[in-house]
Amino acid sequence: MNTPVDITTESITLQIDDKDVSCRKGETVLQVARENGIDIPTLCYMEGLTVWGGCRLCMVEIAGSPKLQAACATVCMEGMNICTKSPRLENYRRMIVELLFAERNHVCSVCVSNGHCELQSMAVKLGIDHVRFAYRFPHLEVDNSHDRMRMDHNRCILCSRCVRVCAEVEGAHTKDIKGRGVLAAIIHDLDQNWGESSTCTSCGKCVNICPTGALTHRGTAVGEMTKKTTFLPYLTLMREAQL
Amino acid sequence: MNKTITIEGVTRIEGHARITIQLDDQGKVCDAQFHVTQFRGFEKFVQGRPLTEMPGIMARICGICPVSHLMASAKACDDLLAVDIPPTANKLRRIMNLAQIVQSHALSFFHLSSPDLLFGMDGDPASRNIFGLIRDHPEFARDGILLRKFGQDIISLLGEKKIHPAWVVPGGVNAPLTAQHRDLILAEIPAALSRAARALEYFHTVRDRYPAEVDAFANFPTLFAGLISPAGLIEHYDGALRFVDENAAPVADLTDPHQYQSMIGEAVEKHSYLKSPYFRPRGYPEGIYRVGPLARIILAERCGTPRADAELGIFRTRLGRSPQSSFHYHWARLIEILYGIEMIQRLLEYPDILNTHVRSRARPNRLEGVGISEAPRGTLIHHYRIDENARMVWANLIIATGNNNLAMNRGVLQVAQRFVDGTHLEEGMLNRVEAVIRCFDPCLSCSTHALGQMPLCIELINSTGELCDVLQRD
Ligand code: SF4
Ligand code: SF4
Numbered sequence: 092m093n094t095p096v097d098i099t100t101e102s103i104t105l106q107i108d109d110k111d112v113s114c115r116k117g118e119t120v121l122q123v124a125r126e127n128g129i130d131i132p133t134l135c136y137m138e139g140l141t142v143w144g145g146c147r148l149c150m151v152e153i154a155g156s157p158k159l160q161a162a163c164a165t166v167c168m169e170g171m172n173i174c175t176k177s178p179r180l181e182n183y184r185r186m187i188v189e190l191l192f193a194e195r196n197h198v199c200s201v202c203v204s205n206g207h208c209e210l211q212s213m214a215v216k217l218g219i220d221h222v223r224f225a226y227r228f229p230h231l232e233v234d235n236s237h238d239r240m241r242m243d244h245n246r247c248i249l250c251s252r253c254v255r256v257c258a259e260v261e262g263a264h265t266k267d268i269k270g271r272g273v274l275a276a277i278i279h280d281l282d283q284n285w286g287e288s289s290t291c292t293s294c295g296k297c298v299n300i301c302p303t304g305a306l307t308h309r310g311t312a313v314g315e316m317t318k319k320t321t322f323l324p325y326l327t328l329m330r331e332a333q334l
Numbered sequence: 335m336n337k338t339i340t341i342e343g344v345t346r347i348e349g350h351a352r353i354t355i356q357l358d359d360q361g362k363v364c365d366a367q368f369h370v371t372q373f374r375g376f377e378k379f380v381q382g383r384p385l386t387e388m389p390g391i392m393a394r395i396c397g398i399c400p401v402s403h404l405m406a407s408a409k410a411c412d413d414l415l416a417v418d419i420p421p422t423a424n425k426l427r428r429i430m431n432l433a434q435i436v437q438s439h440a441l442s443f444f445h446l447s448s449p450d451l452l453f454g455m456d457g458d459p460a461s462r463n464i465f466g467l468i469r470d471h472p473e474f475a476r477d478g479i480l481l482r483k484f485g486q487d488i489i490s491l492l493g494e495k496k497i498h499p500a501w502v503v504p505g506g507v508n509a510p511l512t513a514q515h516r517d518l519i520l521a522e523i524p525a526a527l528s529r530a531a532r533a534l535e536y537f538h539t540v541r542d543r544y545p546a547e548v549d550a551f552a553n554f555p556t557l558f559a560g561l562i563s564p565a566g567l568i569e570h571y572d573g574a575l576r577f578v579d580e581n582a583a584p585v586a587d588l589t590d591p592h593q594y595q596s597m598i599g600e601a602v603e604k605h606s607y608l609k610s611p612y613f614r615p616r617g618y619p620e621g622i623y624r625v626g627p628l629a630r631i632i633l634a635e636r637c638g639t640p641r642a643d644a645e646l647g648i649f650r651t652r653l654g655r656s657p658q659s660s661f662h663y664h665w666a667r668l669i670e671i672l673y674g675i676e677m678i679q680r681l682l683e684y685p686d687i688l689n690t691h692v693r694s695r696a697r698p699n700r701l702e703g704v705g706i707s708e709a710p711r712g713t714l715i716h717h718y719r720i721d722e723n724a725r726m727v728w729a730n731l732i733i734a735t736g737n738n739n740l741a742m743n744r745g746v747l748q749v750a751q752r753f754v755d756g757t758h759l760e761e762g763m764l765n766r767v768e769a770v771i772r773c774f775d776p777c778l779s780c781s782t783h784a785l786g787q788m789p790l791c792i793e794l795i796n797s798t799g800e801l802c803d804v805l806q807r808d
Contacts, residue, residue: 200390200394201387201390205500235384235724241384286723310386310695310697312387312500312503312504314390
């Protein structure tokens with residue numbers, strides 16, 4: 092499993108949202124919460140890929156600690172008391188998603204992923220009806236050079252799911268992230284057009300794993316892009332079985 | 335002292351129009367201009383987007399006639415792919431386009447224009463609107479609302495959305511028609527036909543009451559332009575773009591859409607964001623032409639459906655082959671409603687209408703594409719250029735309302751000269767200035783204010799810029 096530390100057979104107990112739960116030592120707060128039917132929102136986390144901890148949506152409060160912690164990257168400890176929902180957390184989560192919208196150009200109504208987008212449904216789930224920050228409207232390219240797939244930087248939230256699936260599951264490591272802060276961007280090989288990449292195997296895993304309309308099939312029109320993510324748990328399971 | 339009268343239209347949503355009437359020293363009208371002060375900039379912000387997104391984006395140009403932009407855009411994209419779309423997709427697109435024409439014409443005629451016709455141009459503005467209509471002519475108003483619903487329901491059955499359906503895609507449509515939906519639409523046809531027939535009956539009782547308006551509502555000879563089928567029938571989706579003169583004699587046929595610029599020039603005027611297209615061989619502004627229902631009715635030899643042709647017969651017996659007054663747009667619109675319903679039925683009865691092959695797939699095979707279709711308000715042209723990676727680099731749109739720009743301006747001047755007297759301002763004359771614009775049913779949201787009248791402000795301004803008089807209507 093792709094957790095920060097190895098999972099052991101030793102069991103520990105803790106509280107999440109006032110509920111007593113037990114787990115194996117080494118499991119993360121996010122895993123244990125989900126195993127117990129407690130929902131914590133995420134965008135960059137993907138079961139089967141290494142933990143990234145980048146989107147910060149899964150922040151939780153831990154009693155005794157003034158800092159918020161990312162549930163996906165925090166290993167459970169005996170006696171922990173965790174709160175996953177509070178006005179403070181909800182406010183931060185909304186703010187994070189609003190900032191994602193403000194950072195690039197998301198025009199859902201004409202987006203190929205409209206109606207099938209994790210960012211969009213996250214906004215709905217968090218009750219976001221407006222964005223309180225000024226939009227940046229950056230000028231970003233659509234890379235339509237690949238024969239079958241398209242990268243639209245306007246819709247990318249830099250969750251790095253594509254980078255990880257490409258490196259860790261397909262083993263190609265075509266994609267990476269260049270730059271820092273608002274200048275960060277997904278690149279292919281040595282910052283070439285996707286269509287010119289010599290490492291891309293055209294497997295399409297990145298397209299299916301991408302939560303938004305950033306990576307899509309070419310030729311899709313508005314609202315037509317749907318993603319199939321079931322391949323990942325299957326591949327993970329097969330890999331674990333082989334080990 | 336020169337005076338300027340300005341009619342400001344304040345609008346519900348986007349779309350903003352203003353009319354300026356210039357008076358000379360004697361207080362007589364010497365010039366008039368219809369300004370469109372909205373700026374949409376679609377040509378600019380589509381740059382860099384993949385072509386497959388174009389129909390969806392272009393449909394957003396307008397919340398009132400999105401389907402028309404979908405059609406022209408999809409046709410331009412088909413051209414870029416260099417594909418023939420499957421015959422069933424062609425029929426399905428036609429059905430949606432006709433449904434749009436029916437619903438848009440119903441809105442224009444019943445909701446916006448009929449209050450003037452039924453209550454009179456000088457009628458009390460408080461009741462000269464859709465609410466007055468519902469009170470005094472409930473059956474008539476109901477017919478209008480239901481005819482509009484008929485068109486809208488078809489659009490939403492096909493596209494799963496009333497506004498901005500994403501169903502029309504480059505290469506065809508993205509889902510076939512189901513038997514259940516076909517039957518639902520077919521079941522509504524008889525009622526829709528009798529509603530359209532009743533509207534015509536009503537219209538015949540009032541159409542002769544307005545000789546002065548017929549005479550002065552943009553009544554001058556111009557060219558007319560519109561699509562026409564190879565057999566000379568009325569056409570809204572495909573075919574050649576024909577220009578005819580004031581006697582309905584063909585002047586030119588544009589069979590290759592790529593050559594449209596050889597026939598249509600576009601003049602830009604300082605006072606408006608709306609370009610002024612003209613028939614290039616005649617130059618500017620002599621190349622003035624009109625588009626829309628009246629133009630299509632004049633162009634076509636006949637409609638090709640029995641009821642519409644019968645009504646067209648009455649129209650021609652009464653007004654001749656090519657009446658020049660824009661007042662007759664109303665009648666033409668009603669004939670097209672009838673035609674639209676009959677044609678939708680005919681298309682739905684084709685045996686291949688439920689075929690599931692409704693989309694041709696291809697990569698872009700051309701770098702330049704042009705799509706021409708007929709919107710309710712007239713000919714619509716979308717012209718795109720893409721790069722080798724199928725991203726838009728350039729677009730030019732000639733919108734239906736734009737084609738009529740020169741004629742609307744001249745029409746406003748004509749009606750102002752007839753009805754506006756600079757010494758005092760009256761509601762009735764303001765309404766006529768507005769009504770001549772409404773004949774063309776320009777696609778500006780101000781012209782489709784839900785109450786059937788625009789909140790207006792008419793201002794009398796002298797040459798030094800002082801405000802002399804104001805007439806306000808909320
Ligand atoms: S990627 Fe998602 S959130 Fe962004 S525009 Fe597309 S649908 Fe909207
Ligand atoms: S392209 Fe998609 S998967 Fe990759 S970082 Fe951007 S949003 Fe995430």
